[in-house]
Amino acid sequence: xxxxxxxxxxxVLKTGQSMTLLCAQDMNHEYMYWYRQDPGMxxxxxHYSVGEGTTAKGEVPDGYNVSRLKKQNFLLGLESAAPSxxxxxxxxxxxxxxxxxxxxxxxxxxxxx
Amino acid sequence: EDQVTQSPEALRLQEGESSSLNxxxxxxGLRGLFWYRQDPGKxxxxxxxxxxxxxxxxxxxLKATLTKKESFLHITAPKPEDSATYLCAVQxxxxxxxxNLIFGKGTKLSVxx
Numbered sequence: 001x002x003x004x005x006x007x008x009x010x011x012v013l014k015t016g017q018s019m020t021l022l023c024a025q026d027m028n029h030e031y032m033y034w035y036r037q038d039p040g041m042x043x044x045x046x047h048y049s050v051g052e053g054t055t056a057k058g059e060v061p062d063g064y065n066v067s068r069l070k071k072q073n074f075l076l077g078l079e080s081a082a083p084s085x086x087x088x089x090x091x092x093x094x095x096x097x098x099x100x101x102x103x104x105x106x107x108x109x110x111x112x113x
Numbered sequence: 114e115d116q117v118t119q120s121p122e123a124l125r126l127q128e129g130e131s132s133s134l135n136x137x138x139x140x141x142g143l144r145g146l147f148w149y150r151q152d153p154g155k156x157x158x159x160x161x162x163x164x165x166x167x168x169x170x171x172x173x174x175l176k177a178t179l180t181k182k183e184s185f186l187h188i189t190a191p192k193p194e195d196s197a198t199y200l201c202a203v204q205x206x207x208x209x210x211x212x213n214l215i216f217g218k219g220t221k222l223s224v225x226x
Binding site for chain 1: 214
């Protein structure tokens with residue numbers, strides 16, 4: 001079972017460039033999440049989705065957009081990348097937004113020069 | 114404000130030397146407390162969920178406990194393969210972060226043979 005798959009695994013961008021990170025899950029989970037992880041800080045929620053066609057803001061949404069056109073996919077977009085967005089991005093999914101754990105992918109390491 | 118504090122930041126143990134990791138939290142009504150393990154270059158891997166004070170869960174050499182203010186992850190007779198960063202996260206019933214996971218910064222555990 002693949003679980004949660006993130007692509008790409010690594011990427012280097014120049015300031016001002018745009019890109020999209022893809023997350024795919026094969027567990028038929030309704031809920032999906034995007035986090036960023038920075039040194040010395042805990043994982044922080046960027047955006048999340050409670051089902052196909054829905055999105056909502058998390059703790060640190062500025063500079064990011066998301067879309068959930070299909071239940072199994074959750075896309076994270078950076079329209080104009082900034083050095084402050086250099087981070088490791090993790091996608092997660094869960095069966096509900098309450099008592100069940102979230103299952104994480106292995107991350108995308110993004111550097112903005 | 115919902116908050117999670119993990120201590121110590123780093124812990125070095127000899128193989129077989131038991132110890133505990135601490136997760137202190139303040140939250141607007143605890144829905145659940147989650148423990149994850151994260152290996153370098155990988156995403157967090159789910160270990161345990163605890164829902165109410167007094168609850169305990171075990172898995173191999175790991176045992177998680179919960180009080181109204183903190184959780185402990187006890188590691189009995191650790192092995193080098195237990196080396197990882199252990200993350201604690203809480204989920205609140207109420208407030209602005211309701212339903213979201215709030216992560217601590219983690220404890221990096223190193224077990225030497």
